[in-house]
Amino acid sequence: MCALYQQGKYILRINLHGGIVSNRLFSNREKAETWKLYDRIIRVDQAGELGADRIYAGQMFVLGKTEVGPTIQHMWDQEKFHLKTFNEFITKYRARPTILSPVWNIAGFVLGAGTAMLGKEAAMACTVAVEESISEHYNQQLRTLLAEGENNENINSTHSELLATIKQFRDEEMEHHDIGLDLNAEKAPAFSLLKSTIQLGCGAAIWLSERV
Amino acid sequence: MAYSLSRAIINRHLLRILMPTSAQPLIACYHNCQSTKTKQGLLKNKQICVYPRRNVITSETPNPLGEETKENSDNKDKDENEDFDVKTQILDQALEFVEVYGWSREAISNGAEASGYAGVAEGMFRNGGSDLALHFVRKCNAHFEEYLKSESEKLKETDDKPNVTAFLRDAIEFRLRMIIPYIGSWPQAMSLLLHPNIITSSMGELTRMVDDVWYYAGDTSADIKWYAKRGLLAKLYGSMQLVILTDQSPDFRDTWAFLDRRLSDMEKMSEISESIQQGTESIGETLTAGFTVLRNITGFGEQRR
Numbered sequence: 001m002c003a004l005y006q007q008g009k010y011i012l013r014i015n016l017h018g019g020i021v022s023n024r025l026f027s028n029r030e031k032a033e034t035w036k037l038y039d040r041i042i043r044v045d046q047a048g049e050l051g052a053d054r055i056y057a058g059q060m061f062v063l064g065k066t067e068v069g070p071t072i073q074h075m076w077d078q079e080k081f082h083l084k085t086f087n088e089f090i091t092k093y094r095a096r097p098t099i100l101s102p103v104w105n106i107a108g109f110v111l112g113a114g115t116a117m118l119g120k121e122a123a124m125a126c127t128v129a130v131e132e133s134i135s136e137h138y139n140q141q142l143r144t145l146l147a148e149g150e151n152n153e154n155i156n157s158t159h160s161e162l163l164a165t166i167k168q169f170r171d172e173e174m175e176h177h178d179i180g181l182d183l184n185a186e187k188a189p190a191f192s193l194l195k196s197t198i199q200l201g202c203g204a205a206i207w208l209s210e211r212v
Numbered sequence: 213m214a215y216s217l218s219r220a221i222i223n224r225h226l227l228r229i230l231m232p233t234s235a236q237p238l239i240a241c242y243h244n245c246q247s248t249k250t251k252q253g254l255l256k257n258k259q260i261c262v263y264p265r266r267n268v269i270t271s272e273t274p275n276p277l278g279e280e281t282k283e284n285s286d287n288k289d290k291d292e293n294e295d296f297d298v299k300t301q302i303l304d305q306a307l308e309f310v311e312v313y314g315w316s317r318e319a320i321s322n323g324a325e326a327s328g329y330a331g332v333a334e335g336m337f338r339n340g341g342s343d344l345a346l347h348f349v350r351k352c353n354a355h356f357e358e359y360l361k362s363e364s365e366k367l368k369e370t371d372d373k374p375n376v377t378a379f380l381r382d383a384i385e386f387r388l389r390m391i392i393p394y395i396g397s398w399p400q401a402m403s404l405l406l407h408p409n410i411i412t413s414s415m416g417e418l419t420r421m422v423d424d425v426w427y428y429a430g431d432t433s434a435d436i437k438w439y440a441k442r443g444l445l446a447k448l449y450g451s452m453q454l455v456i457l458t459d460q461s462p463d464f465r466d467t468w469a470f471l472d473r474r475l476s477d478m479e480k481m482s483e484i485s486e487s488i489q490q491g492t493e494s495i496g497e498t499l500t501a502g503f504t505v506l507r508n509i510t511g512f513g514e515q516r517r
Binding site: 046088090091094097099101102105 | 423427431432434435436438439
């Protein structure tokens with residue numbers, strides 16, 4: 001509820017909720033909302049890359065000496081670079097990392113090693129499921145960033161670094177997805193069950209990391 | 213109805229006589245009115261215009277679901293900024309009166325009068341003294357952030373191995389010294405800041421301050437260490453506040469000694485935890501040493517030579 005008193009040139013607007021707008025870090029609402037968006041995006045992406053890094057570590061642990069070892073190593077190196085980038089973004093954009101990172105650390109390793117023990121095709125099925133989930137998530141983020149950029153033309157340019165990074169990483173994740181399919185992921189035992197279970201888990205992890 | 217209206221008019225004139233300044237909000241009069249008829253009378257006289265409560269919709273209300281056009285939101289930002297400027301000005305002035313009146317509505321009221329508004333403008337602040345304390349904390353933290361920026365430049369310029377403990381020590385001392393002018397009434401401020409109405413804001417300020425300190429100290433952690441560092445520093449700052457309140461030594465020497473001891477403890481803890489981590493990496497190898505030897509002897513071992 002607001003009361004407006006006007007007499008001559010004195011206008012005193014009183015907000016009965018008495019809340020003081022927190023202007024310390026941001027001079028207007030738009031900037032504050034952008035920071036919230038960035039915080040969420042960077043947190044969930046860093047959690048995702050940490051999980052992916054540990055999944056490949058688990059797969060290498062079991063399948064490192066087999067013929068798919070070099071391929072997994074190559075994909076793992078790319079994921080390591082993704083993780084390093086997002087770790088730097090966390091510092092740069094003052095984002096908060098997710099408190100569940102130890103959980104994703106262990107869960108990722110267990111998932112990677114577990115599916116690799118079911119066989120090389122199962123490991124590839126896990127890769128396919130995770131990469132598909134991550135690519136879709138990155139696409140969603142790109143859409144959000146582009147839409148936000150359109151609404152506020154003056155800060156569209158500052159999204160460019162995050163947009164370019166996410167675009168590049170999404171392309172690499174799609175590449176991993178295609179490599180997984182090429183290496184007979186679909187021949188894995190109970191492929192569709194495995195895939196949907198893992199994607200459910202990924203969805204839950206993404207939902208949690210965005211908030212916690 | 214005529215009686216209550218004339219009472220309202222008389223009240224208005226009384227206010228004008230009693231108020232030293234020319235800004236005479238009738239809002240206090242309006243909201244002190246017990247009868248709705250007087251309120252309607254005031255409204256009808258078009259002396260004040262009141263946006264209705266959210267759950268009461270009449271034909272005169274502006275559409276609350278009106279289009280949030282860019283112009284609208286720009287105006288809202290402008291209005292919020294105006295609001296913010298007025299409130300900041302009042303609270304800044306009110307800080308001068310804290311010594312006499314404590315962190316209370318009286319201090320804000322005097323501050324309002326000192327800034328040229330009516331004393332009843334303290335009604336703007338729903339949480340009274342808590343709002344004043346929160347404003348002071350925000351002001352200190354903003355000033356603190358500028359100090360941290362300049363100190364972190366110096367930290368980067370000097371050695372290749374920056375002394376983070378010294379940086380933390382200087383930062384915490386600087387921040388604590390800011391409350392020394394108000395140290396007599398600081399216990400009251402501390403309890404006000406824990407009031408349920410603003411505890412989320414005051415905790416938010418604490419976490420932001422602690423994040424600032426670690427960021428400018430050069431922290432780049434991105435996992436659970438991020439939380440550990442900030443949690444430790446927040447706890448340290450809390451205990452330092454309590455220590456400085458009971459310190460009677462000249463220039464608070466005992467407080468700074470306490471701070472030095474706590475920081476050296478923290479350093480030792482981090483060294484110990486690092487060495488434990490290194491230890492655990494080799495524990496796995498140590499435990500499986502026997503099996504590794506067997507494996508190598510039988511030829512099923514790894515080919516590393």
